[in-house]
Amino acid sequence: MTKTLIDSIDKIYHQTTAYSYKTLEQYRKDFEKELNVISELFQINVLESIFLTAIIINNTEYKNCQLEDIAVRLEVSKFEVLAQIQVLFTLRDKKLIEINEWEDFSPERPHFLNQRKYPIDIMNKNFSISKIVEDKLLIF
Numbered sequence: 001m002t003k004t005l006i007d008s009i010d011k012i013y014h015q016t017t018a019y020s021y022k023t024l025e026q027y028r029k030d031f032e033k034e035l036n037v038i039s040e041l042f043q044i045n046v047l048e049s050i051f052l053t054a055i056i057i058n059n060t061e062y063k064n065c066q067l068e069d070i071a072v073r074l075e076v077s078k079f080e081v082l083a084q085i086q087v088l089f090t091l092r093d094k095k096l097i098e099i100n101e102w103e104d105f106s107p108e109r110p111h112f113l114n115q116r117k118y119p120i121d122i123m124n125k126n127f128s129i130s131k132i133v134e135d136k137l138l139i140f
Contacts, residue, residue, distance in 0.1 A: 065127045
């Protein structure tokens, strides 16, 4: 069903807006190329590069990144990210990301008052790119 729907949308784009918009197929090819570049640059597999890319983007835009932010960036549920949690630990072991404690939830910081700690500890952690990734991205 989903594939049929995507194919139909893609066909419409091909027929009506071929010169104005990229097709879904072109977006997919571009995304695959980007992932391959990240994979080659950091010597990681494609799944790891998907997670690393999400963390890089979140660190660039917001200066922090929690598991929930990765899920939002990848447009999947938190549980799907949790199912692949080993990827994050692999990236940490390769020294490409750092997993840190999240900011203190103290009353002195009013913008954190509406936040709460999750019962699953990894969801309270902050993911950031390492100095190695930062340096390679600056050179690249």
